[in-house]
Every structure is written in C-alpha cells, then in structure tokens.
Amino acid sequence: MGADHHGNRYGRSEAARQAVLEAADDLLVEHGFAGLTIEKIAARAGVAKQTIYRWWPSKVDILLDAFGDDMAKALTPADHGSLAADLREHLAAVADFLTTNDAGAVYRALVGQAQHDPALAARLRDTHLAAQHLRDRLPFDRALARGELSPTLDLDLAVQRLMAVVHYRVLVTGEPVSREFTDPLVDSFLPTLPL
Amino acid sequence: MGADHHGNRYGRSEAARQAVLEAADDLLVEHGFAGLTIEKIAARAGVAKQTIYRWWPSKVDILLDAFGDDMAKALTPADHGSLAADLREHLAAVADFLTTNDAGAVYRALVGQAQHDPALAARLRDTHLAAQHLRDRLPFDRALARGELSPTLDLDLAVQRLMAVVHYRVLVTGEPVSREFTDPLVDSFLPTLPL
Amino acid sequence: MGADHHGNRYGRSEAARQAVLEAADDLLVEHGFAGLTIEKIAARAGVAKQTIYRWWPSKVDILLDAFGDDMAKALTPADHGSLAADLREHLAAVADFLTTNDAGAVYRALVGQAQHDPALAARLRDTHLAAQHLRDRLPFDRALARGELSPTLDLDLAVQRLMAVVHYRVLVTGEPVSREFTDPLVDSFLPTLPL
Amino acid sequence: MGADHHGNRYGRSEAARQAVLEAADDLLVEHGFAGLTIEKIAARAGVAKQTIYRWWPSKVDILLDAFGDDMAKALTPADHGSLAADLREHLAAVADFLTTNDAGAVYRALVGQAQHDPALAARLRDTHLAAQHLRDRLPFDRALARGELSPTLDLDLAVQRLMAVVHYRVLVTGEPVSREFTDPLVDSFLPTLPL
DNA sequence: GCCTAAGCGAGACGGTACGTCTCGTCTTTGA
DNA sequence: TCAAAGACGAGACGTACCGTCTCGCTTAGGC
Numbered sequence: 001m002g003a004d005h006h007g008n009r010y011g012r013s014e015a016a017r018q019a020v021l022e023a024a025d026d027l028l029v030e031h032g033f034a035g036l037t038i039e040k041i042a043a044r045a046g047v048a049k050q051t052i053y054r055w056w057p058s059k060v061d062i063l064l065d066a067f068g069d070d071m072a073k074a075l076t077p078a079d080h081g082s083l084a085a086d087l088r089e090h091l092a093a094v095a096d097f098l099t100t101n102d103a104g105a106v107y108r109a110l111v112g113q114a115q116h117d118p119a120l121a122a123r124l125r126d127t128h129l130a131a132q133h134l135r136d137r138l139p140f141d142r143a144l145a146r147g148e149l150s151p152t153l154d155l156d157l158a159v160q161r162l163m164a165v166v167h168y169r170v171l172v173t174g175e176p177v178s179r180e181f182t183d184p185l186v187d188s189f190l191p192t193l194p195l
Numbered sequence: 196m197g198a199d200h201h202g203n204r205y206g207r208s209e210a211a212r213q214a215v216l217e218a219a220d221d222l223l224v225e226h227g228f229a230g231l232t233i234e235k236i237a238a239r240a241g242v243a244k245q246t247i248y249r250w251w252p253s254k255v256d257i258l259l260d261a262f263g264d265d266m267a268k269a270l271t272p273a274d275h276g277s278l279a280a281d282l283r284e285h286l287a288a289v290a291d292f293l294t295t296n297d298a299g300a301v302y303r304a305l306v307g308q309a310q311h312d313p314a315l316a317a318r319l320r321d322t323h324l325a326a327q328h329l330r331d332r333l334p335f336d337r338a339l340a341r342g343e344l345s346p347t348l349d350l351d352l353a354v355q356r357l358m359a360v361v362h363y364r365v366l367v368t369g370e371p372v373s374r375e376f377t378d379p380l381v382d383s384f385l386p387t388l389p390l
Numbered sequence: 391m392g393a394d395h396h397g398n399r400y401g402r403s404e405a406a407r408q409a410v411l412e413a414a415d416d417l418l419v420e421h422g423f424a425g426l427t428i429e430k431i432a433a434r435a436g437v438a439k440q441t442i443y444r445w446w447p448s449k450v451d452i453l454l455d456a457f458g459d460d461m462a463k464a465l466t467p468a469d470h471g472s473l474a475a476d477l478r479e480h481l482a483a484v485a486d487f488l489t490t491n492d493a494g495a496v497y498r499a500l501v502g503q504a505q506h507d508p509a510l511a512a513r514l515r516d517t518h519l520a521a522q523h524l525r526d527r528l529p530f531d532r533a534l535a536r537g538e539l540s541p542t543l544d545l546d547l548a549v550q551r552l553m554a555v556v557h558y559r560v561l562v563t564g565e566p567v568s569r570e571f572t573d574p575l576v577d578s579f580l581p582t583l584p585l
Numbered sequence: 586m587g588a589d590h591h592g593n594r595y596g597r598s599e600a601a602r603q604a605v606l607e608a609a610d611d612l613l614v615e616h617g618f619a620g621l622t623i624e625k626i627a628a629r630a631g632v633a634k635q636t637i638y639r640w641w642p643s644k645v646d647i648l649l650d651a652f653g654d655d656m657a658k659a660l661t662p663a664d665h666g667s668l669a670a671d672l673r674e675h676l677a678a679v680a681d682f683l684t685t686n687d688a689g690a691v692y693r694a695l696v697g698q699a700q701h702d703p704a705l706a707a708r709l710r711d712t713h714l715a716a717q718h719l720r721d722r723l724p725f726d727r728a729l730a731r732g733e734l735s736p737t738l739d740l741d742l743a744v745q746r747l748m749a750v751v752h753y754r755v756l757v758t759g760e761p762v763s764r765e766f767t768d769p770l771v772d773s774f775l776p777t778l779p780l
Numbered sequence: 781g782c783c784t785a786a787g788c789g790a791g792a793c794g795g796t797a798c799g800t801c802t803c804g805t806c807t808t809t810g811a
Numbered sequence: 812t813c814a815a816a817g818a819c820g821a822g823a824c825g826t827a828c829c830g831t832c833t834c835g836c837t838t839a840g841g842c
Contacts, residue, residue: 012818012819013818013819016818016819016820032311032312033310033311034311034312037796037797037798038797038798038799039796039797039798040797042820046820047819047820048819048820048821048822049798049799049800049820049821049822050799050800050801050818050819050820050821051818051819051820053799053800054818054819108310108311109310109311111307111310111366111367112306112307112308112309112310112311113307113310113311114307115228115303115304115306115307115308115366116227116228116229116303116304116307116308117227117229121369122369125368125369129367129368133368157380160360160363160364160368161356161360163363164359164360164362164363164364165355165356165359167359167362167363167366167367168355168358168359168362168363169355169359171306171310171362171366171367172306172324172362172366173320173324173328173355174316174317174320185352191387192386192387206786206787206839207786207787207788208787208788211787211788211789232827232828232829233828233829233830234827234828234829235828237789241789242788242789243788243789243790243791244789244790244791244829244830244831245787245788245789245790245791245830245831245832246787246788246789248830248831249787249788402792402793403792403793406792406793406794422701422702423700423701424701424702427822427823427824428823428824428825429822429823429824430823432794436794437793437794438792438793438794438795439794439795439824439825439826440792440793440794440795440825440826440827441792441793441794443825443826444792444793498700498701499700499701501697501700501756501757502696502697502698502699502700502701503697503700504697505618505693505694505696505697505698505756506617506618506619506693506694506697506698507617507619511759512759515758515759519757519758523758547770550750550753550754550758551746551749551750553753554746554749554750554752554753554754555745555746555749557749557752557753557756557757558745558748558749558752558753559745559749561696561700561752561756561757562696562714562752562756563710563714563718563745564706564707564710575742581777582777601814622801622802622803623802623803623804624801624802624803631815632814632815633814633815633816633817634803634804634815634816634817635804635805635806635814635815635816635817636813636814636815638804638805639813639814
C-alpha cells in the first residue's frame with residue numbers, strides 16, 4: 001500500500017476501511033448518534049464520501065462493522081469452576097460493557113436504532129445477538145456438565161431471566177447496574193433453580 | 196383558509212393540536228421513525244410548520260405528547276383477587292401493548308431514541324416510566340396487603356424481574372411474547388417468592 | 391439567524407436575487423464558465439443553494455437573468471443623422487461590447503453554450519437576439535426613412551453582413567476588432583448598397 | 586479491441602486510439618457535448634480510462650484529435666474555373682459542413698467551448714482555423730491569378746465577409762443556410778468587388 | 781361595533797447532510 | 812512497458828428537512 005495510496009484493481013484499501021471504522025467509533029462516543037454523519041466520518045477518516053458509500057449502505061452498517069467482534073471479546077464468560085462465580089463475573093462484565101465500554105455504546109446505539117429499523121433488528125440478531133446468547137449460556141452449559149444443574153432446566157430461559165434484568169435497567173429504566181446490584185441478583189437467583 | 200378558523204388572541208387551537216398529534220401517530224406507524232418529519236406532520240395535519248415549532252420543541256416532544264396517557268390506560272392491572280391471576284393478565288397486557296398497540300409503537304420508538312438522547316431518556320423516565328413502575332407493582336402491593344407475600348420481599352426487584360423479560364424479548368431479541376410464554380413465566384416465577 | 395430578513399409569504403427576496411445575479415456575473419468574469427458552479431454562486435452571494443434552485447432551473451438561467459437588459463442598454467444605436475455615422479458608432483459599440491464588457495462576456499458564454507444546448511439556443515434567440523436584430527437594424531430603418539437607401543434593399547441581410555463580420559472575428563478567429571477595423575469596414579460596405 | 590491486444594512494449598496501441606476517437610465522435614453526435622464524458626468514451630471504446638488520460642489531457646483534446654483532417658477533407662474548394670462557381674460551391678459546402686456533418690458538429694462544439702476556454706481557442710486557431718482560412722481563400726487566389734480580380738483587393742477581408750455570414754447564421758441566429766441563401770449571397774457579393 | 785393582539789396557514793429564507801455522479805490519480809496484474 | 816481494471820480523494824450536483832422569520836388573515840375579549 002505504500003505511503004498514501006489511492007486504490008488499485010485487486011481489492012479495497014484496508015487502510016481506508018480501518019480509518020472509517022475508527023472515525024465512526026470516535027464520533028459516536030464523542031458526539032452521539034445524532035452527531036454521527038457520513039460527511040463527518042469521511043472528513044475525520046480522510047476518506048472520500050464515495051468510498052464510504054461504495055462499501056457501506058448506511059451509517060448503521062458502518063457501526064455494525066465497527067462493532068465487529070468486540071462483543072465476543074468483552075463478553076465471553078471465563079470458567080471459574082462454579083456457576084455462581086461464573087455468573088457473578090459475567091453479569092458484572094455485561095453491566096460494565098453496556099454502561100462504560102465504547103463498543104457497548106455502539107451496541108446501545110444499534111439496539112436503539114433497531115427499534116425503528118426492522119431490517120437492522122434482524123441483522124443485529126443474526127450477526128451478534130444469537131452468538132452472544134450462546135456465550136451467555138456457557139456458564140449454565142458447564143454447570144450442567146458438572147452436574148450442578150438438573151437436566152430438566154430450561155437453560156435458554158434461565159439465561160434470559162438474568163440478562164433481561166441488566167438490559168432492562170440499562171436500556172429502559174436507566175438505573176445503575178453496579179456489582180452491588182448484580183451479585184445479589186445472582187445470589188437470589190441461583191436458589192430458585194431446580195436441584 | 197376559508198372560514199374554519201385561524202387562531203385568536205386568547206389561547207391556542209385545540210383542533211390544530213389534535214391534528215398534529217394524530218398525524219404524528221399515523222406517520223410513525225406508517226413510515227417509521229425515520230419517515231417522521233416535522234414537514235410531513237405539518238402537511239398531513241394541514242398545519243403550518245410554525246404552529247408546530249410554537250408548541251413543541253422537537254418531534255420527540257410531539258410523540259411524548261401523543262403518547263399521553265395511553266400507557267396508563269392500557270397498562271393499569273385490574274384486580275383479579277390473586278397475585279397469579281393479576282400477573283398473568285398484566286404480563287399479557289404488557290406484551291400485547293409492546294407488540295401490537297399503536298401507542299406501544301410510539302413507546303418503542305421513544306425508548307429506541309432515548310438510547311442516543313439522554314435528555315429524552317430522563318424525560319421519558321420522569322414522565323411515564325416511573326408512573327408505570329408503580330402500576331406494574333400494584334399486583335404485588337395488593338398481594339402484600341392480602342398477606343400473600345412476605346413483607347421482606349423486595350417488591351421493586353420482583354416487578355423488574357418480570358417486566359425485564361418481556362421487554363428484553365421485545366426490544367432486544369425480538370422473540371415472540373405470546374400467552375404461551377408469559378403464563379408459564381408467571382407460574383414458574385411465583386414459587387420462587389418467599390412464602 | 392440574523393434579523394435582516396429571511397423570506398416571507400408574499401414575494402421573494404429581491405436582495406437574494408440581486409446577490410445571486412451579481413455573484414454569477416463576477417464568477418463568470420473571474421473564473422470562466424467552467425468555474426461557475428451553483429455551489430460557488432451560493433457561497434459568494436451568501437445565499438442557500440435551495441434559494442437558487444427554487445428560482446432558477448440551471449446556471450444558464452441565472453446568466454440569462456443576469457444578462458437582463460444589459461445588451462439593450464449597451465447596444466441601442468443612437469441617431470447621428472447619417473447612416474455612415476450611425477453604423478460606425480454602432481459597430482464600434484458592438485465590438486466593444488463583445489470584447490471588453492462584462493455583459494459581453496456573459497453573452498459570449500451563452501452563445502458558446504448554445505452550441506451544445508439547443509434549448510438554450512432557442513431561448514437566447516427568442517429572448518435577446520431577435521430584439522437585438524431589430525436594434526441593429528435601426529440605422530438602416532432611419533436611413534430608409536430619410537431616403538438614403540433604396541426601398542428594394544434587403545435590410546435584414548445588410549444588417550447581418552455587417553454584424554456577422556464582427557461576430558466572426560470575435561467568436562471564431564479571435565482577431566482584434568478595433569476602430570481601425572470597423573470604420574473601414576463600414577466605409578467599404580456603404581458604397582456597395584444600391585442608390 | 587477485443588482480446589487481441591493488451592499492451593506491449595513497443596509503443597501505444599493504434600487500435601485503442603482509433604476506438605477512442607470514434608467513440609468520442611459518436612457520443613458527441615448522439616448525446617451532445619454535455620453527454621460526452623471520459624468515462625463514457627472509455628466504456629464505449631472498450632478502453633481503460635487511464636489509457637485516455639495518458640494520451641489526451643482533456644476531452645476537448647480528444648475532439649481536436651478526432652476532428653483531425655476532417656475539415657480539410659470536407660472544405661477544400663475545388664477549381665470550377667470561375668470565382669463565382671468556386672464560391673457558390675464552397676459556401677454551400679461550408680454551410681453543409683456546419684449544419685449536417687458529424688465533423689461539423691464537433692467543430693461547433695469546439696468553437697462553443699472555445700468561448701470560455703482561451704487555451705482551446707488558441708489551439709483551435711493554430712491547428713485548424715488558420716489552415717482553413719487559406720483554403721477558403723483559394724478561390725480568390727485563383728481568380729487573382731486568372732486576372733479576374735484587382736490586385737488591390739484585400740483578399741483576407743473578402744474571404745471573411747463571406748464566411749462570416751454563414752458562421753453568424755449557424756452559430757448565432759440559428760437561421761437556415763440553404764443554397765437558396767448562399768447562391769444569392771455570392772451573386773450579390775461579387776459585383777461589389779473591384780474588377 | 782370597532783380595536784387590538786395572539787394564533788393561524790403559508791412559504792421563503794440560510795443552512796446541513798444526504799446519496800449520486802464525474803473527475804483525474806494511483807496501483808496492481810497480465811500479456 | 813503498456814493496457815485493462817478499478818479503488819481512491821475530491822468535490823459539485825440536486826433533494827429533503829431543518830429551524831427561523833415575515834406576512835396578512837381570522838377571531839375573541841375589552842373598550
């Protein structure tokens with residue numbers, strides 16, 4: 001690619017792609033979703049508008065792309081050996097992701113936009129949410145393998161019951177979701193599980 | 196212009212107000228949040244743009260106004276004499292409101308927009324969500340008064356645990372929330388409450 | 391926004407109109423037809439692009455408008471009492487208009503553009519060239535009335551024979567058209583007329 | 586051009602050059618000067634844009650190139666033995682060239698463009714107009730050699746007086762220039778020449 | 781029964797951002 | 812070494828709405 005580079009026949013410019021994604025991320029965090037325009041992204045990234053329109057149909061597509069694997073990286077629950085420990089850590093991680101992480105800001109913006117954009121909603125679920133659900137379920141899968149849980153338990157519902165509370169407080173009520181909230185939540189939740 | 200009225204000195208035109216609110220509601224349902232512009236609302240309502248800007252600072256203010264007491268009307272749980280019945284009916288009502296009601300569409304749009312508009316988020320909570328939380332709690336309040344529940348129970352948290360799941364499925368995962376889902380949810384939830 | 395005026399219901403802004411026309415004129419003279427863009431006209435005139443698009447379909451329409459009555463003002467031949475004097479003065483005026491006048495620059499640009507724009511060509515003729523031909527003919531009309539010319543003379547053709555040479559040298563060969571050229575041209579032309 | 590050639594080390598492709606020139610000519614006639622873009626020429630010619638930019642600085646250079654010797658071919662007056670016959674034929678040929686010939690369309694486009702492009706104007710004159718003037722003068726040169734004309738006559742001016750009228754009517758007034766116009770023009774012009 | 785002032789429909793205004801188009805440059809790959 | 816293919820930065824295009832402003836009409840209370 002050399003120093004500044006201006007395109008070639010076989011393939012797009014990875015430098016331009018990265019510049020756009022970073023510019024979009026920065027502008028979202030700095031000026032919010034409303035302050036995020038293609039015009040500004042292009043200016044900030046030092047890229048022509050056409051280059052953006054060539055590769056991304058809309059600004060939410062840029063965000064989806066910028067979002068990338070950030071969620072997987074931030075929200076893959078580690079194995080602490082017990083369901084309680086796993087869930088405590090994971091819920092804290094989810095809360096942290098949603099409220100303080102840059103990628104979490106992108107996530108919230110996308111979920112917000114998905115409320116008035118069904119196509120985005122579908123892509124968001126297919127691309128990220130389905131995979132994240134599987135990661136959210138990992139502690140339960142491991143607990144089940146360890147024999148900590150009854151095989152009759154509806155794992156998917158159990159997962160949702162925990163994740164929902166954190167999301168509800170962040171997306172709807174706006175209440176804080178500190179460790180002082182999530183740890184007792186897990187502790188009061190576990191005894192309600194069969195076995 | 197004709198004879199039908201153009202304002203007067205003492206007070207605004209209720210006809211214009213209603214026309215704006217209805218136009219906003221219709222346009223939101225028909226064309227989504229993106230297709231909702233002041234220009235179109237004015238045209239549809241047969242009202243001058245200035246009349247809108249005179250009374251509402253932004254289009255979300257119009258929606259907040261159009262939203263009005265719809266939530267209270269649709270989501271005030273009736274007293275069926277038992278916590279189980281109350282909750283079953285209420286959760287079904289909430290799910291129905293969120294997924295099929297016109298006012299529910301406005302609600303989802305506002306919650307979505309609130310993800311990238313903190314000022315709206317605050318007003319939404321102050322204006323509607325706090326009051327709705329009190330309504331959501333009514334079945335528990337009545338159950339407590341009846342002695343169905345232990346006084347040690349954290350009612351607010353209990354309410355959130357139920358409401359969160361419905362919201363999570365509607366706002367995030369997009370899964371259906373039918374009676375086949377909500378009734379078992381209530382049934383499996385109640386036994387986990389103390390006493 | 392400033393207090394200085396922003397439009398009202400009954401009529402367009404004459405200030406905005408004038409600013410656009412002057413900006414277009416200036417830019418044409420300074421940067422040529424290629425350097426004349428709606429974008430730059432709007433910027434120079436301190437006017438919104440939409441204001442230009444609202445009132446003029448294209449940039450040649452602006453030039454046609456800016457052109458206005460400039461040709462009539464500059465090229466109406468005065469009556470000097472004799473055909474020779476009238477024609478000498480008028481041809482010198484035409485040459486001067488075509489080569490040094492700002493409106494003449496606009497005229498040349500429009501004629502140039504008309505070579506690849508039949509619609510413009512038609513409008514240019516209908517709006518300005520037909521009227522100018524009548525003005526060009528005035529010296530002959532007066533000479534005929536005075537009895538200086540034979541009634542059998544084809545006045546229109548005589549007019550064209552003189553005008554054509556000046557235009558040809560300006561538009562095609564680019565040769566200078568000074569008084570040293572036009573005066574002898576008239577002097578050698580007159581004796582060829584009948585009577 | 587097809588598959589038979591894609592660059593070699595021994596000079597540029599004549600096939601590509603011809604394809605470009607023909608494509609430019611066709612597009613000018615079909616879509617006018619405005620519809621003539623490098624992009625479209627490249628597409629029509631089956632040639633890479635860079636190949637065009639490598640060899641021609643601008644689209645008017647392509648036209649100049651495409652114009653080539655067309656004017657010389659079309660507008661070299663044959664010798665009919667008399668000035669009157671030569672001029673009648675030549676003026677008719679010029680009128681035909683300007684109004685119906687493809688190369689004439691290119692010529693008009695170039696002259697039009699030259700009105701707002703001084704560099705093109707200079708090149709057009711140096712490359713083609715000066716030579717054409719000499720060709721236009723041939724009938725007079727021959728008449729002079731035959732003794733049909735006085736040696737005191739300003740041949741260049743005489744030539745211009747005839748050519749100017751045809752150009753003026755084509756480029757400016759848009760009036761038709763049929764044989765019914767040009768023949769009488771010549772007939773009424775000749776008697777005004779000094780023996 | 782006028783006077784007057786606020787509300788109204790209408791719409792022009794200066795702007796911002798949109799998404800499209802063409803331009804001329806640059807780089808890679810193949811013949 | 813040149814031609815092809817095509818991505819790139821640049822920037823003008825015409826459109827849609829934004830929020831502000833002015834205009835002249837309508838209309839209800841107060842004089």
